[in-house]
Every structure is written in C-alpha cells, then in structure tokens.
Amino acid sequence: xxDSTVRSFPFxxxxxxxxxxxxxxxxxxxxxxxxxxxxxxxxSLEASEVxxxxxxxxxxxxxxxxxxxxxxxxxxLHFDMVHSSARANVARLPSLPEDVGAxxxxxxxxxxxxxxxxxxxxxxxxxxxxxxxxxxxxxAWRFAMRRDxxxxxxxxxxxxxxxxxxxxxxxxxxxxxxxxxxxxLRDFTSTVRRQLGQLDDELDRAEDVLLLSERGHxxxxxxxxxxxxxxxxxxxxxxxxxxxxxxxxEDLELPDWAEDDLRDRGERQVHAAxxxxxALHDRAxxxxxxxxxxxxxxxxxxxxxxxxxxxxxxxxxxxTGFFGMNTGGMFLAEGRIGTIIAGGICFLSMAVTFIFxxxxxxx
Numbered sequence: 512x513x514d515s516t517v518r519s520f521p522f523x524x525x526x527x528x529x530x531x532x533x534x535x536x537x538x539x540x541x542x543x544x545x546x547x548x549x550x551x552x553x554x555s556l557e558a559s560e561v562x563x564x565x566x567x568x569x570x571x572x573x574x575x576x577x578x579x580x581x582x583x584x585x586x587x588l589h590f591d592m593v594h595s596s597a598r599a600n601v602a603r604l605p606s607l608p609e610d611v612g613a614x615x616x617x618x619x620x621x622x623x624x625x626x627x628x629x630x631x632x633x634x635x636x637x638x639x640x641x642x643x644x645x646x647x648x649x650x651a652w653r654f655a656m657r658r659d660x661x662x663x664x665x666x667x668x669x670x671x672x673x674x675x676x677x678x679x680x681x682x683x684x685x686x687x688x689x690x691x692x693x694x695x696l697r698d699f700t701s702t703v704r705r706q707l708g709q710l711d712d713e714l715d716r717a718e719d720v721l722l723l724s725e726r727g728h729x730x731x732x733x734x735x736x737x738x739x740x741x742x743x744x745x746x747x748x749x750x751x752x753x754x755x756x757x758x759x760x761e762d763l764e765l766p767d768w769a770e771d772d773l774r775d776r777g778e779r780q781v782h783a784a785x786x787x788x789x790a791l792h793d794r795a796x797x798x799x800x801x802x803x804x805x806x807x808x809x810x811x812x813x814x815x816x817x818x819x820x821x822x823x824x825x826x827x828x829x830x831t832g833f834f835g836m837n838t839g840g841m842f843l844a845e846g847r848i849g850t851i852i853a854g855g856i857c858f859l860s861m862a863v864t865f866i867f868x869x870x871x872x873x874x
Contacts, residue, residue, distance in 0.1 A: 539594065539596050539597045539600050540590045540591045540592065540593070540594055540596070540597025540598075540600070540601070541561065541588065541589070541590055541591075542589045542590065542591050543555070543587075543588075543589050543676060544556040544560075544561045544586070544587070544588045544589075545586070545587050545676075545679070546560075546584055546585070546586055547584060547585055547586070547587060547679055547684045548583065548584035548684060549583055549584070549684045549685065549686050550684070551584075551684070552679075552680070552684065553679050553680060553684065556586070561588065564586055564588070564606065564660065565588070565604050565605065565606055566605050566606070583686070584659070585658070585659040585660060585661065585687060585688055586659065586660050586661065587660075587661045587662075587663070587679075587688065587691065588660075588661070588662050588663070589662075589663045589664075589665075589672065589676070590615075590662070590663070590664045590665075591664075591665065592616065592618055592664050592665065592666045593666065598616040598618070599616070601615050601616045601662075601664060602615070602616035604662075606660070607630070607655055607662070608627070608630070611630065611632045611655045612655075614632055614633075614634070614653060614655070615632070615653050615654075615655055615662060615664045616664070617634075617653065618666045620649075620650065620651045621634055621651060622634055622635065622636060622651070622750075622753035622754055622757060623757060624757040624758065624760070624763060624773070625763070626763060626764055626765050626766065626769075628766075629657055629658060629766050630655065630656070630657055631655070631656050631657075631689070631765060631766065631769050631773070632653075632654065632655035632656070633653070633654060633757070634651045634652070634653045634654075635651065635652060635654075635692070635695070635696055635699070635754060636649050636650070636651055636699060636750040636751075636754065637649070637650060637651070637652050637665075637669045637671050637672070637695065637699055638650070638669070638670070638671070638699070638702060639667050639668065639669065639670075640667075640668045640669070640670050649746060649747075649750045650665075650666070650667050650669065651665075652664065652665040652669050652671075652672060652695075653665070654688075654692055656688040656689065656692070656769075657688075658687055658688075658766070658768050659687075659688075660688065661688030661691055661692075671695050671698045671699060671702075672695060674698060675691055675694050675695050675698070678694065679691075685772075687768050687769070687772075689768065689769040689771075689772035689773055690772055692772065692773060692777075693772040693773060693776055693777050696754075696777050696780065696781070697776075697777075697780050700751075700780045700781055700783075700784040703747055703750075703751065703784050703788065704783075704784050704787055706743070706747065707744075707747070707784075707787050707788060707791050710740045710743060710744065710791060710795075711791055711794075713736055713739070713740055714736075714737070714740055714791070714794060714795060714798060716736075717733045717736045717737055717798065717802075718798055720733060721733060721798070721801065721802060721805060733802055734799075734802060734806075737795055737798055737799045737802060738799070740791070740795045741792065741795045741796065741799065744788060744791055744792040744795060745792070747788055748785075748788050748789070748792060751781060751784060751785045751788055752785065754781050755778070755781045755782055755785050758773065758774065758777055758778040758781060759778065819868075822864065822868065823861050823864055823865060824861070825864070826857075826860030826861060826863070826864050827857040827858070827860055827861050829860075830853065830856050830857045830860055831853075831857065834853050
C-alpha cells in the first residue's frame with residue numbers, strides 16, 4: 512500500500528486566499544499535515560496553520576508554539592514532488608535554509624545525511640509500491656527536520672511513509688521527528704532482511720540440487736537462480752552501503768535530540784542488515800563458483816568421451832578410406848567375403864588402439 516492511500520484520512524485543504532492573490536498555493540503537493548503529540552495522538556492541521564508553519568523563519572517563536580501546539584508536540588508535513596510547481600514551492604520554503612529546500616525538491620536518487628545547528632536533513636532509500644516484494648525497486652525519500660518540525664518529500668509512492676503515518680494515527684507517537692525517520696529506516700532494513708531470508712531459501716534449494724545431483728544432470732537452470740540472487744543482493748548492497756557510510760561519518764555532528772534515534776539505533780540496524788547482506792552475497796558468489804566448476808567438470812567429461820570415441824574410430828576411418836578408393840586391383844575386391852574381412856580389419860584396428868590407450872594409461 513502506498514503512502515498516497517492515506518488520503519482517506521483528513522488532510523489539508525488549500526488556502527483559497529492564495530488563489531485570489533494569483534499565485535500557486537504554498538500547500539501545492541501536500542499529502543498530509545499533522546500535529547503529533549506524544550501520548551495524545553495526532554490531529555490534522557488547517558490550511559492557515561500550515562501556511563504559518565511554512566512561512567515562519569523559525570518554529571522556536573513562543574507565540575507560535577503556544578498557539579498551535581501543546582508542549583512536546585511537533586509537526587509533520589509530507590509533500591508529493593511529482594508536479595514541478597510543488598517542487599518549486601518546497602525549494603523556496605522560508606522556514607528552511609535555501610540548500611535544504613533545494614535538497615527536498617530534488618528527484619534524483621541519492622543518499623545523504625547532513626546537520627547544521629538544530630536542523631537535520633538528508634535522503635534515505637525505500638521500496639516503491641510494486642505488488643510483488645521481489646519486484647520492488649529502490650527509490651529515495653527526503654526529509655528535513657527540527658526538534659518540532661518534520662518535512663518529507665518523495666517522487667514515487669512509498670508504502671513505508673504511509674505505514675509510519677498510520678502508526679502515528681494509532682496513538683504511537685515518538686518524542687520527536689527523529690523517531691519517525693528511525694521508524695522508516697527500521698522498516699526499510701526489516702524489509703531488506705526479509706528479502707534476504709527469501710533469497711537465502713532460494714540458495715538453499717539450489718545448493719541441495721547441486722549437491723544431490725547425479726553425474727550428467729543438467730545444472731543450467733541453477734545458474735539463473737544464483738544469478739538472480741546475486742543481482743538482487745548487489746542492488747540491496749548498493750542501497751545499504753551509502754546509508755551505513757553516512758551514519759558512520761565521524762564529521763557529522765547531530766543535535767542531541769536526534770543522536771539516539773539516528774546515530775545509535777539507526778546505525779546498529781543498518782550495520783546488522785549490511786552484515787547479513789554481505790554474507791549472503793559471498794555465499795551466492797561461492798555457490799556460483801561451485802556451480803561453474805561442476806559445469807566445467809561435466810563439460811570436460813563429455814569432451815573426454817568424444818575424444819576417446821574419435822581416437823578409437825581413427826584407424827577404422829583409415830581402413831574404410833583405403834578400401835573406398837576406386838583403383839584397379841583393389842585387395843579383396845573379388846569374392847563374397849571381402850566386406851566381412853574389411854569390417855573385421857576395422858574392428859581389429861579399433862581393438863588394438865583401445866589396448867594401446869589402456870597400456871599408455873590414456874583411458
């Protein structure tokens with residue numbers, strides 16, 4: 512289920528006053544806007560409240576906090592970046608630095624995590640909303656957050672974000688926006704490890720066939736299974752390694768309120784999934800090498816049989832070629848048993864060749 516399905520919940524209505532001014536509404540592309548309070552659940556924001564949040568240069572103003580949110584609560588605004596007008600509006604949000612707004616409006620895939628003062632922003636991987644789990648492509652979602660504000664964007668529907676929204680709607684609200692980012696990252700790593708479990712089962716079946724197969728058994732179909740596992744693990748590894756790298760960056764100084772969720776828990780989860788991924792990738796590569804060795808052994812065995820048969824038939828070919836000459840006075844041309852004698856010479860030459868190869872230990 513994609514995050515767009517949460518439109519069945521109440522979400523922001525565009526401010527009609529912005530249309531009267533002849534400019535696009537600042538809430539263009541907004542999927543949902545909520546105020547989350549730990550222990551009290553969430554509530555949908557009105558369009559005027561969203562405009563106040565997005566137009567404000569900082570959310571640390573006492574009158575803003577006191578009028579719009581309870582103590583300890585925070586805001587979450589989620590945008591769809593499909594339309595160019597939505598990207599343009601998000602890129603110029605007054606409440607965020609210019610480079611942060613530009614990052615939120617990007618649509619290219621990339622992994623990053625940055626922090627400056629009390630602001631944390633970045634881009635993490637997620638799976639799209641394909642029906643079959645093995646067909647899901649890896650895409651990216653972006654976020655920027657302060658202690659009391661979380662802004663997320665995505666170009667394609669991402670089910671994990673919708674799951675996080677519904678989790679908050681069920682009164683499970685973390686203490687700050689970093690908990691949502693950790694929740695989404697944890698869900699992504701869980702999906703990765705679940706896929707790794709399925710791929711590991713496929714390798715088990717391929718390995719059983721390889722170990723139990725009899726000589727001469729066709730192993731060609733196993734190559735496609737192992738190749739599929741290696742392709743998928745390579746895709747997942749390319750997504751996980753950058754996340755692990757940015758979380759381990761020693762130069763990154765996260766604010767105290769985000770340190771526990773992102774640096775500690777997030778790093779452990781990603782590193783554990785990456786260890787499983789590397790182990791499975793190495794196992795798939797080893798199994799592919801073993802499969803290649805088995806196929807090479809079977810090929811050599813078949814070539815050996817062909818070579819032996821060719822060598823045994825060589826003298827017989829010479830005999831038949833000799834008696835096939837259309838020359839006068841051919842030996843055994845007269846009489847009724849000439850063909851039988853020529854055939855006997857062929858078999859005798861084959862037998863002599865066979866005995867010679869045995870004595871020379873070529874067989």
